[in-house]
Amino acid sequence: MKTYSHPEALVETAWLADHLQDPGIRIVESNEDVLLYDTGHIPGAVHIDWRADLNDPWIRDYISPDQFAALCRRNGISETTTCLFYGDKSNWWACYALWAFRLYGHDRVKILNGGRDKWMREGRPMVREKPSYAEVPYAVPTSRHDKEIRAFYDEVRAFLKTDGPLIDVRSPGEFTGELLHMPEYPQEGALRGGHIPGAKSVPWKTAVREDGTFKSADELARIYEEGCGLSADQEAIVYCRIGERSSHTWFVLSYLLGHKKVRNYDGSWTEWGNRVGAPIQRP
Amino acid sequence: MQNVDPALPPRLQEIINLFQNLPEEEKRELLIAYSDRSGECSPREGETFTLSDIRKDQECTDSVGVFLKTDSENRLLFRMSLGSHVQTLTRAMACILCQGLAGSTAEEVMAVPSGFVPKIVGTELVRQRSQTTYYILARMKSACRQLVAEQRRANLASSTP
Numbered sequence: 001m002k003t004y005s006h007p008e009a010l011v012e013t014a015w016l017a018d019h020l021q022d023p024g025i026r027i028v029e030s031n032e033d034v035l036l037y038d039t040g041h042i043p044g045a046v047h048i049d050w051r052a053d054l055n056d057p058w059i060r061d062y063i064s065p066d067q068f069a070a071l072c073r074r075n076g077i078s079e080t081t082t083c084l085f086y087g088d089k090s091n092w093w094a095c096y097a098l099w100a101f102r103l104y105g106h107d108r109v110k111i112l113n114g115g116r117d118k119w120m121r122e123g124r125p126m127v128r129e130k131p132s133y134a135e136v137p138y139a140v141p142t143s144r145h146d147k148e149i150r151a152f153y154d155e156v157r158a159f160l161k162t163d164g165p166l167i168d169v170r171s172p173g174e175f176t177g178e179l180l181h182m183p184e185y186p187q188e189g190a191l192r193g194g195h196i197p198g199a200k201s202v203p204w205k206t207a208v209r210e211d212g213t214f215k216s217a218d219e220l221a222r223i224y225e226e227g228c229g230l231s232a233d234q235e236a237i238v239y240c241r242i243g244e245r246s247s248h249t250w251f252v253l254s255y256l257l258g259h260k261k262v263r264n265y266d267g268s269w270t271e272w273g274n275r276v277g278a279p280i281q282r283p
Numbered sequence: 284m285q286n287v288d289p290a291l292p293p294r295l296q297e298i299i300n301l302f303q304n305l306p307e308e309e310k311r312e313l314l315i316a317y318s319d320r321s322g323e324c325s326p327r328e329g330e331t332f333t334l335s336d337i338r339k340d341q342e343c344t345d346s347v348g349v350f351l352k353t354d355s356e357n358r359l360l361f362r363m364s365l366g367s368h369v370q371t372l373t374r375a376m377a378c379i380l381c382q383g384l385a386g387s388t389a390e391e392v393m394a395v396p397s398g399f400v401p402k403i404v405g406t407e408l409v410r411q412r413s414q415t416t417y418y419i420l421a422r423m424k425s426a427c428r429q430l431v432a433e434q435r436r437a438n439l440a441s442s443t444p
Contacts (some may be wrong), residue, residue, distance in 0.1 A: 034408055035371035038315055052407075088368070117368075 002217040005232075007250075013086060017115025018119060020044055023274040026077045028134075029116070030097040032244075040126035042086065046075045046133070050093050050244070060267075065141040068104045073244045075123055076133025076189050079106070084170035086119065090205070090212040096164065096247040099264055102149055104141045111185055111251060114213040121211075133181045138165065149250070149262040151237045153271055153278075156196065163195040166199040169249045170269065177282045180273075188241055190273025194280040196239065200228050204245040207252045220257055224231055232259050238274075239265035290396055295383030302403045312404045317375040324381040326350050326362040334433070336426045344368045347377075347419070349426045355422065356388050361423060372408060373415040379403065380419055389427035395420065 005011060011019075019025055027045040029037050037047040050141055053071055056063055063071070077083060083101060085094035091111055098109045112119065120126065146152075151159070159166065163167065173179040177193030195201070198217030206223055207213055215223075224230045236259065238246040253259040272278050288296065302310055327346075337348035345366025351359050361384060363377040384392050394439070400416050402408050409416065 033372070034316060035311060035375075036320070039318065039371055050350040068423060 030093040031247040072138040091115040151265040169204040321374040
């Protein structure tokens with residue numbers, strides 16, 4: 001039986017319940033629902049918002065290294081703190097935040113298996129009181145690790161020529177081009193529907209069980225390695241619409257299956273589907 | 284001083300006035316309070332409706348049901364069923380609109396301009412992946428359009444010899 005390549009990156013709810021007071025851990029909630037944290041959160045958890053905290057307000061990019069250091073300092077996160085991420089939507093945004101932390105070289109990261117929903121389903125404690133942590137030092141990262149774990153448009157174009165595997169993790173309707181946007185999210189529409197030429201459709205939720213927890217290593221290997229032909233040392237690029245669902249798959253491939261060269265194309269379909277000169281494919 | 288939009292039903296205008304001058308943090312708290320009370324808008328057991336529209340949009344949300352009934356003067360009462368994963372802002376807006384649009388006619392609801400939403404929600408919260416606040420109003424208008432179309436068909440059928 002295969003085991004996860006980095007089992008230390010995934011913790012169960014029972015484990016977290018026993019480590020709520022652990023001074024070396026900062027619990028971080030990241031959600032799509034902008035007010036969800038305010039309605040209740042795991043005791044001691046801080047809120048890091050994908051948009052307000054991690055995205056630059058004026059450029060479609062992430063915050064600068066010095067802004068990242070400031071974000072960590074004010075949340076009581078030092079370079080040696082283990083950040084344990086959880087959130088709504090089966091941990092989409094938790095994985096996105098984890099991936100963003102990795103961009104700045106913060107490698108001590110974990111995901112709560114099953115996320116917020118599982119914690120709540122089990123009747124574990126939730127509080128509305130926001131914690132306050134003393135500022136701790138965090139040195140400004142000297143560089144961002146975009147090259148290793150992030151793909152840009154031009155890099156994806158170049159990657160197409162290598163026939164390297166591109167994984168489209170959106171829903172089947174988005175992949176086929178039947179949907180230009182999700183019904184609730186018209187502002188994320190693209191001018192054209194379809195997918196990046198050569199991409200394989202493996203919706204993000206293929207990797208999780210009904211309860212939002214990750215499937216076993218054997219099941220994941222069957223999906224991504226036997227089903228898509230991915231392997232641990234091969235380059236691969238994952239994408240979705242704005243980069244959050246593909247962060248989830250990036251986590252699965254990088255941490256659970258141990259693939260070393262997976263990059264997340266966070267420009268995703270909102271860039272590709274609108275970009276002048278970008279080729280698309282429909283079934 | 285409050286801005287009054289004549290296209291807005293008075294009850295909704297009252298709620299907008301309540302929000303409009305609040306600082307951002309207090310807006311958030313009031314929105315959460317409305318969200319906490321969204322269960323009050325659920326259909327009651329045994330209640331019957333003129334129209335029901337329950338949908339689950341793929342991936343992005345849980346199911347949202349819009350139920351409405353009319354009185355003898357064609358005034359509406361809305362109820363909403365919200366799945367457990369519906370966003371907090373959506374819940375809050377569902378509660379606000381069920382209260383604010385109660386007693387309006389279908390035509391009045393269809394004429395409600397959506398520009399009031401940022402006055403309630405605040406500019407910081409209306410952003411990518413939180414615009415479901417508009418979705419609830421759109422669903423309520425859609426239910427009203429269905430209602431009006433059905434009433435027209437029924438009137439036509441009854442007037443045909």
